Amino acid sequence: xxxxxxxxxxxxxxxxxxxxxxxxxxxxxxxxxxxxxxxxxxxxxxxxxxxxxxxxxxxxxxxxxxxxxxxxxxxxxxxxxxxxxxxxxxxxxxxxxxxxxxxxxxxxxxxxxxxxxxxxxxxxxxxxxxxxxxxxxxxxxxxxxxxxxxxxxxxxxxxxxxxxxxxxxxxxxxxxxxxxxxxxxxxxxxxxxxxxxxxxxxxxxxxxxxxxxxxxxxxxxxxxxxxxxxxxxxxxxxxxxxxxxxxxxxxxxxxxxxxxxxxxxxxxxxxxxxxxxxxxxxxxxxxxxxxxxxxxxxxxxxxxxxxxxxxxxxxxxxxxxxxxxxxxxxxxxxxxxxxxxxxxxxxxxxxxxxxxxxxxxxxxxxxxxxxxxxxxxxxxxxxxxxxxxxxxxxxxxxxxxxxxxxxxxxxxxxxxxxxxxxxxxxxxxxxxxxxxxxxxxxxxxxxxxxxxxxxxxxxxxxxxxxxx
Numbered sequence: 001x002x003x004x005x006x007x008x009x010x011x012x013x014x015x016x017x018x019x020x021x022x023x024x025x026x027x028x029x030x031x032x033x034x035x036x037x038x039x040x041x042x043x044x045x046x047x048x049x050x051x052x053x054x055x056x057x058x059x060x061x062x063x064x065x066x067x068x069x070x071x072x073x074x075x076x077x078x079x080x081x082x083x084x085x086x087x088x089x090x091x092x093x094x095x096x097x098x099x100x101x102x103x104x105x106x107x108x109x110x111x112x113x114x115x116x117x118x119x120x121x122x123x124x125x126x127x128x129x130x131x132x133x134x135x136x137x138x139x140x141x142x143x144x145x146x147x148x149x150x151x152x153x154x155x156x157x158x159x160x161x162x163x164x165x166x167x168x169x170x171x172x173x174x175x176x177x178x179x180x181x182x183x184x185x186x187x188x189x190x191x192x193x194x195x196x197x198x199x200x201x202x203x204x205x206x207x208x209x210x211x212x213x214x215x216x217x218x219x220x221x222x223x224x225x226x227x228x229x230x231x232x233x234x235x236x237x238x239x240x241x242x243x244x245x246x247x248x249x250x251x252x253x254x255x256x257x258x259x260x261x262x263x264x265x266x267x268x269x270x271x272x273x274x275x276x277x278x279x280x281x282x283x284x285x286x287x288x289x290x291x292x293x294x295x296x297x298x299x300x301x302x303x304x305x306x307x308x309x310x311x312x313x314x315x316x317x318x319x320x321x322x323x324x325x326x327x328x329x330x331x332x333x334x335x336x337x338x339x340x341x342x343x344x345x346x347x348x349x350x351x352x353x354x355x356x357x358x359x360x361x362x363x364x365x366x367x368x369x370x371x372x373x374x375x376x377x378x379x380x381x382x383x384x385x386x387x388x389x390x391x392x393x394x395x396x397x398x399x400x401x402x403x404x405x406x407x408x409x410x411x412x413x414x415x416x417x418x419x420x421x422x423x424x425x426x427x428x429x430x431x432x433x434x435x436x437x438x439x440x441x442x443x444x445x446x447x448x449x450x451x452x453x454x455x456x457x458x459x460x461x462x463x464x465x466x467x468x
């Protein structure tokens with residue numbers, strides 16, 4: 001489910017009576033609609049779910065509410081989503097109760113979120129019980145209590161909760177709260193897969209692809225990625241497509257790559273839109289089609305993908321399949337740069353240097369170079385192609401901009417770079433404080449002339465004051 005921020009709280013509605021039992025024919029329609037919904041066939045599920053929800057069927061209200069929340073086959077409508085989930089929850093539907101907890105969590109109302117997760121768990125919802133454990137881990141509506149969170153996750157995993165086992169695997173893989181342990185992660189993921197968790201299959205694929213805790217084996221990685229993808233796990237769909245596109249350790253298959261990227265795009269996955277866009281932009285297994293690439297990059301950018309935004313900027317900047325449009329290029333570069341994409345920082349800095357789509361500003365070029373240098377020194381910089389090359393590009397921007405700046409401009413750019421990095425949760429590189437504005441002979445000459453004028457003026461005043 002996608003995350004959104006709500007601007008207003010929506011009061012829970014009450015439903016005073018249970019819906020009338022469904023007829024045998026309606027029950028058959030419900031089963032068909034739920035099957036279509038669970039396989040992501042939202043368009044075909046929509047008519048039946050709408051009809052059954054109007055009759056007060058709680059599961060149909062739950063699924064239809066989720067579709068309105070994520071914008072699946074219907075326009076996004078959080079108000080309608082809340083209303084439908086509340087109606088279903090009032091009839092005792094635990095899934096709806098858990099969904100309400102997630103929706104309030106997305107809106108930042110942690111107290112309501114925890115209350116709904118707890119109510120869902122009390123009604124037997126495995127998802128609700130799992131989210132209660134995460135609430136203790138992250139302090140959502142309750143004080144942070146890592147010990148209680150881990151104990152609950154272990155308890156749930158022992159009861160066959162695949163999401164709990166998957167989370168314990170993730171914590172072991174990332175070294176969260178305990179030392180990193182790939183073999184322990186492997187064991188938890190294997191248990192989660194047995195318990196039906198699709199995302200765990202994807203994570204197992206990752207361990208096999210990169211040889212973490214096991215011997216690297218792309219054939220086995222593909223098997224696990226495919227297993228995750230077939231459960232509708234978007235990460236599994238993207239990983240499956242990546243392997244088919246690259247052909248690393250398996251037979252290359254561009255058509256399979258396109259198919260699985262499209263499956264993930266249906267779930268509004270920005271990474272899939274970016275990767276499929278690159279296939280069309282570069283002609284990887286398909287004819288070059290920059291119009292299609294631009295559509296996909298813009299789509300990925302609209303879902304918050306900075307790398308998609310950067311490449312959309314490139315297409316507008318160079319005029320690939322569209323007229324050159326520096327203003328649109330700048331807008332997309334800014335969107336990506338604000339999220340820390342290193343390529344976009346370089347591209348935007350160049351536009352400030354040349355004045356294309358922006359008023360020329362060496363101060364802004366210098367500021368972006370400081371941000372870029374700091375990000376490149378940190379862990380996992382986004383959009384990096386080659387550390388040495390990107391570092392050199394940042395150095396070139398500094399060398400071009402610095403001779404045009406005075407000390408005040410350097411200090412301002414440095415302060416704004418620090419603010420930019422704070423917004424990215426990045427760390428400013430203190431070594432950059434040694435970069436100062438060079439001495440400009442022209443400024444020295446002007447200062448000397450002003451001093452001569454001041455001395456001459458003072459001399460005249462003194463002479464004028466002397467008695468005659």
